[in-house]
Structure formats: C-alpha cells, structure tokens
Amino acid sequence: MPITTEVTLADLTRMLRESAGEEEGVDLDGDVIDTPFIDLGYDSLALLQVIGQIQREYGLVIPDDAVVDAETPRALLALINTAS
Amino acid sequence: MSPTTVVTGLGVAAPNGLGTEEYWKATLAGQSGLGRITRFDASQYPSTVAGEVPGFVAEEHIPSRLMPQTDHMTRLALAAAEWAIKDAAVVPDQLPEYGMGVVTAASGGAVEFGQRELQNLWSQGKEYVSAYQSFAWFYAVNTGQISIRHKMRGPSGVLLTEQAGGIDSLGHARRHIRKGVPLVVSGGVDAAVCPWGWVPQIASGLLSTEPDPTRAFLPFSAEASGYVPGEGGAILVVEDADSARTRGAAQIYGEIAGYAATLDPAPGSGRPPGLRRAAENALADAGLTPADIDVVFADxxxxxxxxxxEAQAIEGVFGARAVPVTAPKSMTGRLLAGGSALDVATALLALRDGVIPPTAPVTAAAPEYSIDLVTEARDAQLRTALVLTRGHGGFNAALVVRRSA
Incomplete structure (x- = not known):
C-alpha cells in the first residue's frame, strides 16, 4: 500500500544530512532536485545509508537497485513515493 | 647508495596533550593523562583506568561528510595526519598524487564503530546497521581515509603487530622511500576504550587492575603491576631527504637511520626473546655501535x-647503566598501534630540544634492574635515540633516529 504522506525534497535533504553529512561547498537547500547525487558529493554508499534511514523512518521497502537507478533527488523521491 | 629517509612533520594526539607541542610540554613537566575511564561505564570491569585524549571536539576537525563514516579512532588519526602534513608544510595538491603513500599501524581496527553496529544488528536488526560498517571498522580504515582526504595515491598499506605497529609502519615507509616514493604519511593512532576493545586486553592478563591512576602504570618500578591502555598516537611525514630539501621542507626532525624487527621464539623453546636481537640489528642497520646511542626509549x-x-636486553646491548633509559608512555598508557609511533615522535622532539622526558610518575627503577631510568626531565646532548617496542604475540621492533647534521 502506498504511503499516505509524501516524502518531500526537504525530508530527503534532512535525511541526507543526518545519514551522510553535507559536502563542503554544496548547498542542499538550493535548487538541487535535478542535480545528480554524485555532484552533491554523495557516492553509492552514502545513498545506501540514506535509503536505510528512509526505510526505517517510513516503514518502506526500497530495492537495493535504487542506489544505481536513482541518480537525482527527483528520481529517488519518485521511487520512494511509489514504494510500498 | 640508498636514499636517506627523514621525518619532516609530526602530528600528535595523546592522553596528556592534544597537539604536538601541548603533548611535549606536558610530557616534559611529568603531567600524566591517565584517569578513570569516562568513555564507557567501566565500573563492572577489573581494570578501570585508561589514558583518554582530552578536549577533542570532532566537529572542529572532521568534515561533515566524514562524521557518519568514522569513529573516535579514525577522527583522531585524521586530525593528527592533517597536523603532520601542515607541520611539514606539505601541500598535497602541489605534489604528484602517486608520489605520496600512506602506511599506518592498526590493532583491532575501529572497534568502537564495529561494536555499535553489532549492537544495532543484534538488538534491532540488519536494517539498522550502517552502510559504512562495510569499511569503517576495518584495520586499514585510517590509511584509507588519510589517503582519500589528501589525495595520496602512492603505495599504501597497514601493519598489525600490536604495540610494535607504529615502528613497523615507519620501517615499511622507509622501504617505500628507498624504492623511490618521495613521501609517505606513516605512524599510528589507535583508540579502543570501549567494551569490545577492553575485554581482549583484559584477557591478555597484562592489564593493571590498580584503580588509582597515579599508581596503575609504573613500568620498571618495584610496584609495577601491569599496563594501562590509552588512546591516541602520532602521525609522521616521512620523506626522501633530497626531495624534502628540494620542495623546501619546513624542518627535518631527524633521520630514520636504522630499523629492525624480530619475532619471539615459540614458548617453551628455551631460546631468548627477540627484543635484544631487534635492538642489535637496528644498530647494525644504522651503522652504529651501542656507544653511539644517546638515549633509549623503552617499550x-x-x-x-x-x-x-627488557632491562636485561638493554643491559645486554649497552652494559649496566651505560645509557639513559626513559618511558614517557607511563603518562599516556600503552596506545596499542599508536604507542611506538608516539615514542618515535617523542624521541625526535627530545633530539630537537636536547632534553630527555621522564618516566613520570615513577620515582626510581626497581633495584634489580641495572638501567639508568630517567625519572625527571634531563638536559642532554642528543644526536641519536633507540626506540624499542614489543607487540603482544611475539613482535619486537627497534628504530634508530639520528638528528640531521
């Protein structure tokens, strides 16, 4: 069943900061929805870490492949908000 | 002729001082960093004293991206490495990245990180285990994080010989220098003051159970009752002497003039332990005789x-009371993989300032030992120092440092 509360970009950036920290010189509060994670300073392990937090906080199951498939915050949010 | 290997930068994180000069000042003043454990509740354990590094606020030294993937040990190591690189006036961006290696020592790896994630696994489930557990606990993590942070992509590695690791890593760094690598960041920083790091040391039977921090670790005294573990260590910038001069190194603390490692024979073999042989081999490697050594830093x-x-090994090499012997680790505790790296850094500071730090708070060697134990800071003309170390499990290593002419 899809979750009723949609996960927003603000939720995602909060969890990125908590799980993996914030790269110096990167402003996560800026217009980052289509910026590739790699340009935001996050590697696949950082994404795995934040996806773990999302799964725990929202009780979702997100496939491990999301780390490879979701290259931007927009793509990851789409995956999260259609996950069950 | 093989290249000369020199030390051009030091970074120290020790229980009696955070930063090289803070540590050195405290050490010369005989100020101990040992105290009751505060990092975890040790009241139910037989040993309750440790050397904890004071005043380290990780966020002031470690970028936000590295915080979730490091524990106390790696953060201390990253800070010490940064200080050593700055001290050496090395700007990594301006040097070839494959010409700079990283070789550090480790004991159990980042046990604090590993313990926390194992607790998460067993108490909450695998979804609660950090993705960074994949490498953050690992023995090579300090080497890896230093290498990544400073873009040092030359020959790198990690050595695990318990307390001997600090010296063995410097010996290995010298091998790289001799093969043509211009610069290696080396040494060791360890931190295992957590239950998972504590229990195996208790099991060794070598830990002091004395609860009074001023009496718990009194090496070479008649009251010696075991050792106290500590956290911290030293990172050293090791370079080819010519390339250090060419790039305009800020200073040269001294030369790694001799190094040797030995293993103890199997228990029950009747053969002597290997420490004396390590000392003799390191002297021979340096082309020196015992009379050339001005001070010994003991294990x-x-x-x-x-x-x-150890007293017998020193007496065997030098003769009775023939050389000053000191062990300022009495004020820090034994720092696992960081211990002998800090001893080498301390020896280099002693050469720099012409003063032998004391084995405080020990006031005298036990009468049975024929060694000249330094118990108060002593001014001396110092050109050379021999640093000895033993790692649990039969490891011995010795290193000779010589002041540059």
Whole structure:
C-alpha cells in the first residue's frame, strides 16, 4: 500500500544530512532536485545509508537497485513515493 | 647508495596533550593523562583506568561528510595526519598524487564503530546497521581515509603487530622511500576504550587492575603491576631527504637511520626473546655501535616479567647503566598501534630540544634492574635515540633516529 504522506525534497535533504553529512561547498537547500547525487558529493554508499534511514523512518521497502537507478533527488523521491 | 629517509612533520594526539607541542610540554613537566575511564561505564570491569585524549571536539576537525563514516579512532588519526602534513608544510595538491603513500599501524581496527553496529544488528536488526560498517571498522580504515582526504595515491598499506605497529609502519615507509616514493604519511593512532576493545586486553592478563591512576602504570618500578591502555598516537611525514630539501621542507626532525624487527621464539623453546636481537640489528642497520646511542626509549610493558626481560636486553646491548633509559608512555598508557609511533615522535622532539622526558610518575627503577631510568626531565646532548617496542604475540621492533647534521 502506498504511503499516505509524501516524502518531500526537504525530508530527503534532512535525511541526507543526518545519514551522510553535507559536502563542503554544496548547498542542499538550493535548487538541487535535478542535480545528480554524485555532484552533491554523495557516492553509492552514502545513498545506501540514506535509503536505510528512509526505510526505517517510513516503514518502506526500497530495492537495493535504487542506489544505481536513482541518480537525482527527483528520481529517488519518485521511487520512494511509489514504494510500498 | 640508498636514499636517506627523514621525518619532516609530526602530528600528535595523546592522553596528556592534544597537539604536538601541548603533548611535549606536558610530557616534559611529568603531567600524566591517565584517569578513570569516562568513555564507557567501566565500573563492572577489573581494570578501570585508561589514558583518554582530552578536549577533542570532532566537529572542529572532521568534515561533515566524514562524521557518519568514522569513529573516535579514525577522527583522531585524521586530525593528527592533517597536523603532520601542515607541520611539514606539505601541500598535497602541489605534489604528484602517486608520489605520496600512506602506511599506518592498526590493532583491532575501529572497534568502537564495529561494536555499535553489532549492537544495532543484534538488538534491532540488519536494517539498522550502517552502510559504512562495510569499511569503517576495518584495520586499514585510517590509511584509507588519510589517503582519500589528501589525495595520496602512492603505495599504501597497514601493519598489525600490536604495540610494535607504529615502528613497523615507519620501517615499511622507509622501504617505500628507498624504492623511490618521495613521501609517505606513516605512524599510528589507535583508540579502543570501549567494551569490545577492553575485554581482549583484559584477557591478555597484562592489564593493571590498580584503580588509582597515579599508581596503575609504573613500568620498571618495584610496584609495577601491569599496563594501562590509552588512546591516541602520532602521525609522521616521512620523506626522501633530497626531495624534502628540494620542495623546501619546513624542518627535518631527524633521520630514520636504522630499523629492525624480530619475532619471539615459540614458548617453551628455551631460546631468548627477540627484543635484544631487534635492538642489535637496528644498530647494525644504522651503522652504529651501542656507544653511539644517546638515549633509549623503552617499550615499558609494566609487568615485572616483561620489564625484567627488557632491562636485561638493554643491559645486554649497552652494559649496566651505560645509557639513559626513559618511558614517557607511563603518562599516556600503552596506545596499542599508536604507542611506538608516539615514542618515535617523542624521541625526535627530545633530539630537537636536547632534553630527555621522564618516566613520570615513577620515582626510581626497581633495584634489580641495572638501567639508568630517567625519572625527571634531563638536559642532554642528543644526536641519536633507540626506540624499542614489543607487540603482544611475539613482535619486537627497534628504530634508530639520528638528528640531521
């Protein structure tokens, strides 16, 4: 069943900061929805870490492949908000 | 002729001082960093004293991206490495990245990180285990994080010989220098003051159970009752002497003039332990005789049997009371993989300032040991120092440092 509360970009950036920290010189509060994670300073392990937090906080199951498939915050949010 | 290997930068994180000069000042003043454990509740354990590094606020030294993937040990190591690189006036961006290697020592790896994630696994489930557990606990994590942070992509590695690791890593760094690598960041920083790091040391039977921090670790004294573990260590920038001069190194603390490692024979073999052989081989490697050595930094295990064996080894090489012997680790505790790296840094500071730090708070060697134990800071003309170390499990290593002419 899809979750009723949609996960927003603000939720995602909060969890990125908590799980993996914030790269110096990167402003996560800026217009980052289509910026590739790699340009935001996050590697696949950082994404795995934040996806773990999302799964725990929202009780979702997100496939491990999301780390490879979701290259931007927009793509990851789409995956999260259609996950069950 | 093989290249000369020199030390051009030091970074120290020690229980009696955070930063090289803070540590050195405290050490010369005989100020101990040992105290009751505060990092975890040790009240139910037989040993309750440790050397904890004071005043380290990780966020002031470690970028936000590295915080979730490091524990106390790696953060201390990253800070010490940054200080050493700055001290050497090395700007990594301006040097070839494959010409800079990283070789550090480790014991159990980042046990604090590993313990926390194992607790998460067993108490909450695998979804609660950090993705960074995949490498953050690992023995090579300090080497890896230093290498990544400073873009040092030359020959790198990690050595695990318990307390001997600090010296063995410097010996290995010298091998790289001799093969043509211009610069290696080396040494060791360790931190295992957590239950998972504590229990195996208790099991060794070598830990002091004395609860009074001023009496818990008194190596070479008649009251020696075991050792106290500490956290911290030293990172050293090791370079080819010519390339250090060419790039305009800020200073040269000294030369790694001799190095040797030996293994103890199997228990019950009747053959002597390997420490004396390591000392003799390091002297031979440096082309020096015992009379050329101005001070010995001892391993100072702190149990009567091991202190006796070391005193006999020193007397065997040098003769009775023929050379000053000191063990300032009495003020820091034994720092696992960081211990002998800090001893080498300390020896280099002693050469720089012409003063031998004391084995405080020990006031005198036990009468049975024929060694000249330095118990108050002593001014001396110092050109050379021999640093001895033993790692649990039969490891011995010795390193000779010589002041540059």
């Amino acid at each position: 100072a295990a702190g149990t009567p049997a091991l202190d006796r064996a």
